[in-house]
Amino acid sequence: MSDILAVAEHRRGELRDVSFELVTAGRELADATGGDLHVAIISGDLNDFAEQLKVEGVDTIHTVADGEEFNHDVYAQAVTQLYDAIAPQVLLMPNSVNGLDYAPAVANRLDLPYVSDVIGMELGDDTLTATREMYGGKVETATDVPAEHVAVSIRSAEWPMTEETGDAAVESFDVDLDEDLIRSTVTGFEEVGAGDVDISEADVLVSVGRGIEEEENLDLVRDLADALDATLSSSRPIVDAGWLPKNRQVGQSGKVVTPDVYIAIGISGAVQHVAGMKGADTIVAINTDPNAPIYDIADYGIVDDLFDVVPALIEQFS
The missing domain is CATH 3.40.50.620 (HUPs)
Known part of the structure; x- marks a missing residue:
């Protein structure tokens, strides 16, 4: 023993x-x-x-x-x-x-x-x-x-x-x-890049990927997040493009999240991203590609254009 x-x-x-x-x-x-x-x-x-x-x-x-x-x-x-x-x-x-x-x-x-x-x-x-x-x-x-x-x-x-x-x-x-x-002293706490929210604490995340195409289209996903009382997050390409701050990034080089619901919009499901969100209780994927890797771990999938699906979801939940 x-x-x-x-x-x-x-x-x-x-x-x-x-x-x-x-x-x-x-x-x-x-x-x-x-x-x-x-x-x-x-x-x-x-x-x-x-x-x-x-x-x-x-x-x-x-x-x-x-x-x-x-x-x-x-x-x-x-x-x-x-x-x-x-x-x-x-x-x-x-x-x-x-x-x-x-x-x-x-x-x-x-x-x-x-x-x-x-x-x-x-x-x-x-x-x-x-x-x-x-x-x-x-x-x-x-x-x-x-x-x-x-x-x-x-x-x-x-x-x-x-x-x-x-x-x-x-x-x-x-x-x-x-x-x-004891050669170090704790003088305070500062979360580097914490920004306005901590996505790791969110119960519901609406996450957006490169499928959103243009920065101005983010407003559509923000509207869905508001309708669901959810927090907006993203995959790395959105952060690399400067469309969202680093604190919103989910993945191996971002934050590991375990929300009750994770809605992946226009996210293909690269392994680096999946490593950060596969612990979610329920995963919903929206992608036009039926062979996108995100569907391998999704509980629910909608194979359709996000620009048709997201407005319908906003109408449903508003």
């Missing part, structure tokens, strides 16, 4: 969705090892975070009190000491901006093999097989690492979130921080 340790993530007072995806991934591994799933939450409103993390599958939640926001030097020390105390077989971290900041440092300190940007895992007797994507998502590769002890960071939106309430124990963990190793 071997335990699993997952490190939850929060930002600006809110737990990120990847925290609950880590629980799902961690529980799968813990079931394979016959051990317990430990979840660590570092800094912030620990009482509130711990209550939210009491979901099905978590055995113990470890809280580390230090500051409000992420600090690389604190996380590196805290996660290292948690690992030493719990001795898990697998250390799970998010493949996020913050996760990629401290995960390599922790793996280096602990002399652990480290696999990043993982989208799938299978744990055998001696080997952990991690699935990753290469060449812009065109190829999936299997990476085998010794399963005795390993560090992994998982890509968001690849595992479902665990939300059913559980009864995990909550334990405070005291970290012996070496102040000489």
Whole structure:
């Protein structure tokens, strides 16, 4: 029997969705090892975070009190000491901006093999097989690492979130921080390119691609978004053309989104774009090409001219 340790993530007072995806991934591994799933939450409103993390599958939640926001030097020390105390077989971290900041440092300190940007895992007797994507998502590769002890960071939106309430124990963990190793100070938070909205928080997204043809035609899609009380997003060509700001881009080089409904208008479905939205609950595609890759993952498809379909939808929902 071997335990699993997952490190939850929060930002600006809110737990990120990847925290609950880590629980799902961690529980799968813990079931394979016959051990317990430990979840660590570092800094912030620990009482509130711990209550939210009491979901099905978590055995113990470890809280580390230090500051409000992420600090690389604190996380590196805290996660290292948690690992030493719990001795898990697998250390799970998010493949996020913050996760990629401290995960390599922790793996280096602990002399652990480290696999990043993982989208799938299978744990055998001696080997952990991690699935990753290469060449812009065109190829999936299997990476085998010794399963005795390993560090992994998982890509968001690849595992479902665990939300059913559980009864995990909550334990405070005291970290012996070496102040000489804390060389950075958090002075504030600024979301680069955040702009006016955060599309990753939207429940309904109306997303537009190169099929819109001209910038002035964006008004038609905006009208549909307004009719649906949705948020407007786009594929990369629209941003590259300067028609919408970077914060509206969905995809591998944009944002990963998991809305309840994702409406893809004039989007062919390149792998880079699909990587950012395939976690949506319901995907609706509108495209004139019946062979467009977007239809491979769409729940509903309308093979027709968007300039005929979108006005009809606006009339229907207005």
